[in-house]
Amino acid sequence: MSLLKCEGVVLRVRDFGEADRILTILSDTDGKFDAVARGARRPRSRLVGVTQQFSRGNMLLFRGRSLDTLNTFELISSYPSLSLDVAKMAYASYVAELVDRMTGERQRNELLYALVVSTFEALDTGPADLEMVLRAFEIKFMSVSGFRPELSRCVSCGASEDEASWFGPEAGGLLCDRCRSVDAGGTRFSAATRELAKRLLLWDYNKLAVLKASRDSTVELETAFRAYVDQRVGRKLHSLDFISDLKSMERGGR
Numbered sequence: 001m002s003l004l005k006c007e008g009v010v011l012r013v014r015d016f017g018e019a020d021r022i023l024t025i026l027s028d029t030d031g032k033f034d035a036v037a038r039g040a041r042r043p044r045s046r047l048v049g050v051t052q053q054f055s056r057g058n059m060l061l062f063r064g065r066s067l068d069t070l071n072t073f074e075l076i077s078s079y080p081s082l083s084l085d086v087a088k089m090a091y092a093s094y095v096a097e098l099v100d101r102m103t104g105e106r107q108r109n110e111l112l113y114a115l116v117v118s119t120f121e122a123l124d125t126g127p128a129d130l131e132m133v134l135r136a137f138e139i140k141f142m143s144v145s146g147f148r149p150e151l152s153r154c155v156s157c158g159a160s161e162d163e164a165s166w167f168g169p170e171a172g173g174l175l176c177d178r179c180r181s182v183d184a185g186g187t188r189f190s191a192a193t194r195e196l197a198k199r200l201l202l203w204d205y206n207k208l209a210v211l212k213a214s215r216d217s218t219v220e221l222e223t224a225f226r227a228y229v230d231q232r233v234g235r236k237l238h239s240l241d242f243i244s245d246l247k248s249m250e251r252g253g254r
């Protein structure tokens with residue numbers, strides 16, 4: 001039986017059998033895969049505390065034909081506030097679900113792994129503007145997954161970015177007035193929103209706190225990225241309902 005040693009984060013946890021858990025893991029060297037943590041729901045198991053959603057650790061696994069078996073899990077971080085703060089939990093769940101949905105099995109992608117770790121860190125301890133972290137994650141994630149949107153010219157005719165004030169989710173980037181009709185789902189994308197999107201793509205999370213975004217840009221960005229992500233994911237993500245419920249509760253509470 002062969003062994004796999006890797007670092008990984010837990011994207012998803014399901015109960016299995018009487019006392020086991022099945023984990024969906026994103027690893028640094030082996031991409032995404034499922035593994036069984038035997039006895040992990042027993043109170044005295046050494047895996048009970050560490051095999052939680054979002055946990056990051058060094059793992060040793062026995063490779064199986066269809067499913068690997070987790071032998072040890074040495075915790076690096078559990079990102080505690082992602083489980084304690086309901087808003088952070090909602091956002092981290094969206095990150096985990098989007099990555100799980102869009103990533104194929106066993107496809108090594110070190111940039112993706114580093115992105116997920118830095119996103120969990122940013123949500124756990126970073127700047128308070130969770131929405132901005134999420135927009136940054138969306139565009140960074142689409143880029144490391146091979147769907148980097150075109151933000152420097154019209155994706156259809158190549159006109160300069162100054163002439164392109166629309167974003168086409170299906171076209172995959174900016175569109176000018178003349179080409180706007182090629183994408184029925186196109187939405188308004190001003191120059192300020194475009195510059196914001198470029199910064200979100202390139203900047204580290206710890207620099208985002210200095211960004212000042214207008215209400216219009218925030219809305220344009222959210223609308224455009226939501227459509228862009230949905231276009232590629234296909235089915236609706238469950239975690240989006242969680243986030244919208246939270247938002248309507250916040251509005252009701254004010």
Ligand SMILES: [Zn+2]
Nearest residue numbers: 154157176179
């Ligand atoms: Zn054009």
